[in-house]
Amino acid sequence: MSTQSDVILKQSLRKIEYPLCAKEALGRIVELICGRITSIKHMDLALDLMAEFIFYEVDRRGNKRPQIVTPLQELQLLEIMFEYFNSIPNEAARNSVFLSLFSGTTAMMRSGILSKLISIAVGVSSPVILLSASTWMQQLGCLSANSCKLAEALVHDYFYLIPNAKDRLKTLPDICPQFTANFLTAVAENYYLNSRKDKMFPPKILLEVITMWISENSSLCISAQQKQAALPPGAIAMEVTTPIAGLLRWCILAPLYNQESELYCHLHLALLNSILEIPQTVPAKAIYAQHTIVPISYVMYYVNDLKNQGLNSEQVLNDEKLQLALDRYAQAIQVALSMKAVYGHVDDLLNQLQHLPYNKLLNIVVNTHKRIK
Structure with a gap:
């Protein structure tokens, strides 16, 4: 031209x-x-x-x-984009345009349009747009600021504004499991890490929906790894990060923050069952060792707080919330390592775990796997 x-x-x-x-x-x-x-x-x-x-x-x-643009113009634009993406039959072409429209350099600036488009695609079940959004999240990184902002917008739309979100979202994993898995990875990053108190913990309805999804579909967490994204010629597919480590962090840290909902117990069990069914690959690719180390610093913050309150070492070790958190941590590590689902520096993970307060189960897990190594 x-x-x-x-x-x-x-x-x-x-x-x-x-x-x-x-x-x-x-x-x-x-x-x-x-x-x-x-x-x-x-x-x-x-x-x-x-x-x-x-x-x-x-x-x-x-x-x-x-x-x-006016609200009416924005609505008209969203309708045009929605209809256009649904009219492109070729997945690679659709993904190419989507990635160009919301590239890494422009995504934050265009996040308002993007989040509204994906919110509509969730509400009226457009698997082709959700699949392109899933590819976009993978290419920019599911843990990136862009992906986490999209996840936050969807939580606002479907878990704060809509009272019956559970019924509306029940079938989302069936409509587009890849997008659902990548959404879980991003949304897990938005909680139990944030210093903003109002955003520290996931809303109960979100916790309910996530627990329901994973309990009913044990392969959901690795869905984005099961299908190669259709990319334009020459593009390099980015590694997919599963939500397992992030959601396990919720379950491990919940007792330390007085989050006593039984949903965390159910989610923890669902995640362990999911790990048990992960197909073994060489090399492993389901859980990154470095991501499983994240809870350690938060556990140690809790321990230091107890010590600052005047508790001695024995009293700290007998703290029920601490021991529950460590039990869950140990269970997760044991199942993940036994299924050979962890990749990265496993030796470093085991060494870091030894810095935690004594827990009988965790001690057995660490010593057993150190001997195996």
Whole structure:
């Protein structure tokens, strides 16, 4: 496409009222990104079309627009994007456009549109859009700020605003298990790590839904690893992070933060059952050792708090909440290591666990696996 034809294309799109011009622009973007012959020039033009005619971020001169789109325009744009993505039959082409629209450099700026689009896809069951969102999360990283922000937006929409979310979301793992698994990985990162007190613990309805999902589908946590994402030619697939370590952290730390809901017991059991059914691979790829180390520092914070309250060493060791947390930790480590589901520096994991206060089960687990090594 010549420079002159680029100018003509933009001029023709400018004659169409926003956001109706977005529909025509999306068609041209697909041609530029997914055509037989692609180039840096084609990609640059596609990015220009996205900024001006889809997201309304710049004017015809490339200057940032001072005004924002109205709620009605945003709703119209979402409808156009929803219908367009559902009309693209080729998964690789759909993912290519999705990844370009919400690239790592623009995703945070466009997070409002993205979260609303995915929220709609969850509500009206669009597996093709959810699958593209799943691929996007993997390529940017399920633990990245972008993925965690998307997860936070979905929690707001479906677990705070909607009272019967459990019924609405029951079938989400059947509609798109890959997206559900990646959502779980991201949402697990949003709790039991955050210093904001109002966001420290997951809402009860979210805990209920997650427990239900994993209890009823023991393979859900590794679903995103079971299917290779369809990517554009030359793209490198990023490693998938499962939600197992993050959700186990919830269960381990819950007693230390006085979160006494029995749901944590049920979730813990569901996660252990899930690990037991993970197919063994060489090398292992289900649980990253470094992620399983995270609870250690939080347990030690709790221990130091007890000591600061004047408790002696024996009283600390006899603390019921501490021992429950360590029991759950030990159970998780034992099952994960026995199933050969942990990858990374397992020796470092075992060494770090030895820094924790004495727990009979944890001591047996660590010593047993050290002997095996």
